[in-house]
Amino acid sequence: MNFLEERILKDGIVKEGNVLKVDSFLNHQMDIELFDQMGAEFKKRFEGKPINKILTIEASGIGIACVVAQHFHVPVVFAKKSKSINLEGEMYVAQVESFTHKCQNNVIVAQKFLNPEDHVLIIDDFLANGCALQGLIQIVQSAGATVEGIGIAIEKGFQSGGRIIRNLGFQLESLAIVESMDAETGNVVFREQ
């Protein structure tokens, strides 16, 4: 069992509706030492890739992406969520359905921050159905840039996102893959990696 799996067992809370709450260390209060370990692990897993930029999505992805970026020595761009369709300036836009909030968001990145020379590592906290990731991939591709890989803290392996993204041929690295979880018992089972 790795450091993140251990932490999930210690502090994660399984909620009804297939939601894993990790707000004491990942997406409300943030354990920066843990993020740093995640950064070191992603650096290992994406060794040799010509990554020059990290892309994430607000809000929970930003903290992780910033700490991970210190291992890659590259800037972080975060996609903004916007309800408005009246977008100013030159933007890449993708539509994303939110798993946790059950709503549609436009996700936007200013064109000046992504260009065809960019080799992008996408980072996010969770992977569930893959909508957020597909939006980010679409934005990178609209810019003519290259997705070098995708790093996720926690993948919920019983939802479809991981399979969809791997079938598209991307190198998707999830530090913890939850195979099953039970809100009644609080049990969490991880996939062997």
Ligand code: 5GP
């Ligand atoms: P997806 O687009 O893959 O369906 O969902 C990914 C997004 O939903 C993540 O960026 C994350 O913010 C949120 N999310 C999905 N499942 C969970 C969960 O079980 N717990 C928490 N805290 N966030 C989740």
